[in-house]
Amino acid sequence: MNNKFVFALLFKLAMNLVLAWAAFGIIGRNPFTYIIALGIATTVINLVLGDLFVLPRYGNTVASVGDGLLGVLTALVVDQLVPEFATTPMTLLIYGxxxxxxxxxxxxYLLNSKLITR
Structure with missing residues (x-):
């Protein structure tokens, strides 16, 4: 694993944590522990399915829409599994x-830096 990929992975994790916190922490007032769990889960799922599988085969637009939908689906799963975590249509729309x-x-960035090739 090269340094560029590690940086990209850490950046993706930070981005997902900030976006989850904005939608479900600031707006949704959910516990930070579950927001961290959601950010990590979204990062892993979107990395495996979106970045490594969909992006090289179908391109950026399809992968980005899929990542947004997977993020919403992940948040809905956390909402169903954790009684202390709640979503609203607005927080889901903002997050997605x-x-x-x-x-x-x-x-x-991934495509231009040749970390993922199409």
Whole structure:
């Protein structure tokens, strides 16, 4: 694993943590522990499915939309499993959209730096 990939992975984790905190911490007032868990889960799921599988095969737009939807689905699963964590349509919309935009920009970095090839 090269340093560029490690940096990209840490950046993706930080981005997902900030986006989860903005949607579900600031707006949704959820416990920070579950926001961290959601950010980590979203990072891992989107890395494996979005960045390593979908992005090289179908391109940035499809991968970004998929990452946004996977983020929302992950938040809904956490909502169902954890009684102390709650989502609303607004927090889900904000989370999904911000992930879509963030991942679109992140995918451009991955493709331009040749960490992922199409």
């Amino acid at each position: 959209f911000t992930i879509l935009v963030g991942e679109f920009l992140f995918h451009n």
